[in-house]
Amino acid sequence: MTAKSNFSQEPGVSFSLDDFAKALDQHDYQFSKGQVVRGTVFEHISDGAYVDIGGKSPGFVPAREAAVRSDIPLAESLPLQETKDFLIISGQNEDGQVTLSRRQLELQKAWENIAEIAESGKSTQMRVTGTNKGGVIGEVEGLRGFIPRSHLMEKEDLESLVGQLLTATFLEVDPENKKLVLSQRQAARAAAIGKLAVGELMKGKVVKMQPYGVFVDMYGVTGLLHVRQVSGAPVDALTTIFNIGQEIEVMIVEIDEYKNRVSLSTKILENYPGEILEKFDEVMATASERVEQAKAKLAE
Secondary structure (H helix, E strand, O other), X not given: OHHHHHHHOOOOOOOOHHHHHHHHHHHOOOOOOOOEEEEEEEEEXXXXXXXXXXXXXXXXXXXXXXXXXXXXXXXXXXXXXXXXXXXXXXXXXXXXXXXXXXXXXHHHHHHHHHHHHHHHOOOEEEEEEEEEOOEEEEEEOOEEXXXXXXXXXXXXXXXXXXXXXEEEEEEEEXXXXXXXEEEHHHHXXXXXXXXXXXXXXXXXXXXXXXXXXXXXXXXXXXXXXXXXXXXXXXXXXXXHXXXXXXXXXXXXXXXXXXXXXXXXXXXXXXXXXXXXXXXXXXXXXXXXXXXXXXXXXXXX
């Protein structure tokens, strides 16, 4: 006994409780606000959940920070024994405990996803949750979105849209100001444009004229017949050839799906430069017979 006791007191061998506590401190994680940590949920209480993040004290997730959607039960958003990433939103208190958020990480991810979708020009879906004077509000990946009345297909009875999923594209994505503006009208236009093809002969109606060209509506898709695409000969004034409401035949010569633009041409239907100016009605009446010749020109 004596020999063993003497041995335990030899310098460099003894390891007191204080030494053990110091060793824990040396190997303990240093947590700080803004840091992302990985932890395992191990306990639920009435106002949140405790998460083992490898420190001396567990992290705490308030119920309001458990998920983006507040209507999801805590047991569903943060199941026990499930390991997830969390954002530290409050540094260590006197007990070494930090406050965690799963919701803010999900919001960051949602903004990243939306930015990618917006950049690609693809559409998404927004579930309408309410209305205001300017349009409808709703939810997109857990974020609050807004569609102005002018960008809705249904502009009058907005209340009828509540609860519906609307396909829309993004007009404005501003994470810093938490602003998300969408357009159902542009999404519908993009879908319609997706059904068109370059080289296709279309019947349309003149809906607007500008000095630089004529806008033609083709069953819901408006394309531009630029003044340089009207004829192979110079055009002095578009109003001498076209009228609002006039039905004409046009060929699609370019589709820009990213910008939702359709470029049209009647020049490509001419047998010689200026034929449109001289024999407009005849060119329109025989447009279908000129398609193959026009396609050959387009391929050149």
